[in-house]
Amino acid sequence: MMSAIDVHDLVKVYKGGVRAVDGISFSISEQEIFGFLGPNGAGKSTTIKCVIGLLRPTSGTIKVLGVDIRHDPGVVKRNIGYAAQETAVDDRLTGWENLYLQGRFYHLSRAEVRRRGEEVLKLFGLWERRNDTADTYSGGMLKRLDIACALIHRPKILFLDEPTLGLDVQTRKTIWEYIERLRSEHEMTIFLTTHYMEEADVLSDRVAIIDRGKIMALDRPGALKAGIGGDLITVRFLGDEGRLEPLLSALRALPGVREVRSAADGIHRIVVEKDGDQLIPEIVRLAQESSAGIHSIRLKRPTLDDVYLHYTGREIREAEGSREELIRARVMSRRIRR
Ligand SMILES: Nc1ncnc2c1ncn2[C@@H]1O[C@H](COP(=O)(O)OP(=O)(O)O)[C@@H](O)[C@H]1O
Ligand SMILES: [Mg+2]
DSSP states (O other), X not given: OOEEEEEEEEEEEOTTSOEEEEEEEEEEETTOEEEEEOOTTSSHHHHHHHHTTSSOOSEEEEXXXXXXXTTOTHHHHHHEEEEOSSOOOOTTSBHHHHHHHHHHHTTOOHHHHHHHHHXXXXXXXXXXXXXXXXXXXXXXXXXHHHHHHHTTTOOSEEEEESTTTTOOHXXXXXXXXXXXXXXXXXXXXXEEEESOHHHHHHHOSEEEEEETTEEEEEEOHHHHHHHTOOOEEEEEESSOGGGOHHHHHHHHTSTTEEEXXXXXXXXXXXXXXXXXXXXXXXXXXXXXXXXXXXXXXEEEOOOHHHHHHHHHSSOOOHHHHHHHHHHHHHHHHHOOOO
16 A cells, blocks of 8 residues: 655754754555644644645655655645644634635635535535534534535545644544544545544554654554553452462463562552453452452553653643643634634
């Protein structure tokens, strides 16, 4: 399968010397959902703007569908749709009018805009509201209209920069469903950026963790989690702690068990290579054989949070988004006055 996007050794230094993107490389396959996860200022938006030709890279190569964008900038305009971090909807116009303008911008004929406009508005659940001005739309509807506008020229690849920033949890999940459907039903390739851990985890086939302009890790979410350590099983046994030693030795000898740690609180932590769920029956059986019995047992898998912490030494705090979200909320209420 051909790569949709190939980025090689991309560097972007802004005037004034900020090295926003510091030598990153990645490839995105066709029909892949590729997530770029990182805190504010990591270089996510700068990367997108370079790839879609809004910013000139300081160095590096970018190919879209195998074509170097320096040799044929048209390859970007024809094949890429882009919904910026700030919604570009004009709220004095109706949903339909916003879409119509966008279509004309891409030089689609009136007939094409009508046909395609109806398609994307229906796809995003906005058809019934097409003749209402966008200032009557909710935040989620505005974002959906914005994404619909980015799809008017039938791009093969869609770039979504923080598509759910500042939206409430329920609305975010609705947007995820639309994104997932674009891939599964419309065979799109999707590049999305986010600083929401769960979003990257749920949506992306592969995730790149980006921090200070560098890619710290890149893999499927499951592999990233497995890579930093196995599952953790925590057990509380019934009966006398003092007589558990033979049982604990037996547990340590189980294949796949890396370590058994006993804490003063009576909870035993069993670190396993992987597939902790499959070890639980064995642990229960051994406990019963040793007549210890089990009070409680639970399995904890590493989360993408743990992965992020592992690679960056920091947590993405929700607070990091808050300043940006505040600005966004302001932009949302002001929208765009042209
Ligand atoms: N136009 C600009 N001029 C100078 N510095 C910029 C500009 N845009 C962004 N930066 C800086 O580049 C870095 C990366 O920003 P950005 O790509 O917007 O990160 P993200 O989208 O991950 O939050 C930040 O330090 C930011 O302040
Ligand atoms: Mg950004």
